[in-house]
């Protein structure tokens with residue numbers, strides 16, 4: 001579960017006294033998530049999500065994340081909107097952690113995504129990419145190509161204790177990615193973690209996107225590649241072309257991919273799979289046994305990476321002409 005920092009009712013009441021949200025009715029910790037501590041807080045003024053930002057979120061970057069959600073919500077994009085305190089700020093402190101209240105989004109994330117969900121997330125990502133056009137904030141992607149090798153080297157040969165041969169396989173993939181990584185594609189602020197657990201639906205209708213804490217400036221098509229990985233493989237790690245086609249069609253309904261972006265998809269998919277394999281591998285090795293968080297298996301994105309290693313034709317992802 002992910003409640004790293006617990007709070008007392010007294011601490012919460014003191015924190016809420018800076019807001020105009022009415023009386024506290026109830027609150028409880030949310031087990032899901034891996035990065036931060038989240039609580040659902042029920043007040044006279046409605047339901048809100050309280051997030052206490054844990055160590056991996058840099059406090060100096062919070063204005064970027066909060067500003068981005070506020071900007072997107074202002075454009076009509078369905079995402080949590082940071083709630084302003086009476087003094088106009090949105091970031092406070094609670095139990096020694098930076099903390100913010102955001103609006104509650106209706107919906108649930110799809111445990112077994114269908115093509116209609118893939119289409120929905122594709123279109124939502126494209127809308128986000130259009131809506132950030134006039135967002136002034138910038139954030140470097142701390143998990144981009146140049147960060148992957150140093151991250152891998154913090155694991156090094158111990159990768160072989162997790163999966164036999166993984167150290168050499170990772171190094172070979174990093175060599176390849178450093179050779180082939182595309183330059184000069186359209187870029188802007190991307191979500192960078194649009195996995196199913198961060199996208200809500202009511203039935204098969206998109207109802208909102210959460211967890212913007214990896215958002216950064218990078219290639220728009222890289223965000224698409226992340227989503228192709230996260231949404232379009234089945235439980236046996238086989239790529240489902242129908243889901244890929246739905247995701248890409250949904251995306252292109254709101255923003256057309258250029259020929260250069262389409263051509264780059266195989267390399268971007270390899271890179272996206274490698275990025276998630278590496279962070280999961282790092283966490284697998286560095287998270288102490290008994291920690292209150294579910295470790296995610298690096299074998300899953302490794303299977304994705306191996307699939308993309310053999311792809312050269314972007315049509316394999318379901319692109320239509």
Ligand SMILES: Nc1ncnc2c1ncn2[C@@H]1O[C@H](COP(=O)(O)OP(=O)(O)O)[C@@H](O)[C@H]1O
Nearest residue numbers: 030032033034035036049080103104105210211
């Ligand atoms: N704005 C929101 N509305 C409704 N539920 C939310 C909202 N934000 C977070 N949640 C709930 O909290 C869980 C964890 O949130 P998430 O942002 O993914 O955490 P983490 O950053 O720790 O990974 C989500 O799966 C969802 O159940």
Ligand SMILES: N[C@@H](CCOP(=O)(O)O)C(=O)O
Nearest residue numbers: 033034035193195211276296
């Ligand atoms: N999506 C990442 C992990 C990040 O977790 P989140 O709960 O913040 O979405 C992965 O699958 O490795």
